[in-house]
Amino acid sequence: MAEPEFFHEVAGQLDYPMIIVTAAADGERSGCLVGFHVQCSIDPLRYLVCVSTSNHTCRVSARTEHLAVHFLDESDYELSLLFGERTGDDVDKFAATAWQDEHGAPVLTETRAWFVGRVLERLPLGDHVGHVLEPIVGHVDGPLHQLGFQQVKTMKPGHPA
Template identity: 45%
Template sequence: MPSSALDTNSAFDRVIEGADGSMWIVTTVADGRRAGCLVGFGTQVSIEPRRFLACLSKQNHTYRVAMPATHLAVHLVGAESMALAQLFGAETGSEMNKFEHCDWLEGPHGLPILTTATGWFIGEILRRDDFGDHVGFLLRPTAAQAPEVEAPALRYRAVSELTPGHQA
């Protein structure tokens, strides 16, 4: 058993890395500004009613745009979409318009929908919870497009070496 907090933190990190969670791209729009980022902290948290929790770093440009937003778009990223993950994970919307460098359409509520995503859903923001360096956005799905064919999702291990546009 771990004997110190450092050992516990190290062991915890290895357990989470071993899970190799799915990566998501969250996009939003508010006050005429679009934003999006790669998200590793996202998961379904209820079956009925359906609920999803997407957590955004407080240091992230997308977080600042999402705070006054009413909805988020959550995109499932395919394993073959490393360039899209690089764009939304290693660049910052504070310095560039990411949407000038990818294919997207305006979806419900004016949200940017990434056309090369494997699938996506729109979530109404029900609440925001402060979890430390991230804020969780609890979402109620209001629209979705399922993948046409089952494809492997982009996983944490594939993007773990990316340098984030903003540190968490």
């Protein structure tokens, strides 16, 4: 089936916010830059994060009960490069940034806003896996000027999306 060019044309112009998702399981940490995410319920509170199946993070997140979601500010561009252009197959990204453990998930302490969510369900979504999260703990430190897709779309990903 041919892919609809009109959709790629319009989607490439959107400026949806970028996040970093991190996970840890069996002594292995991983994290990646993610554009596909959304609050999907108010009551009960739920958040959907979609991770590419080609990503190292997808393999780690399949074995964990909690994920950390980090909302990026424009000042987090360098951090987005670390988690967007490097792969956990080759490098320990956490050696290059400050982090702390929250419910077994590595939280990047440099980010202004984050939450840890309990994984309630995993959904196969083509070339991504959707993780339905129940936020359980988080932190916000002041206003957020979101880092958007248009600021990172020329990045060379560690793995194809």
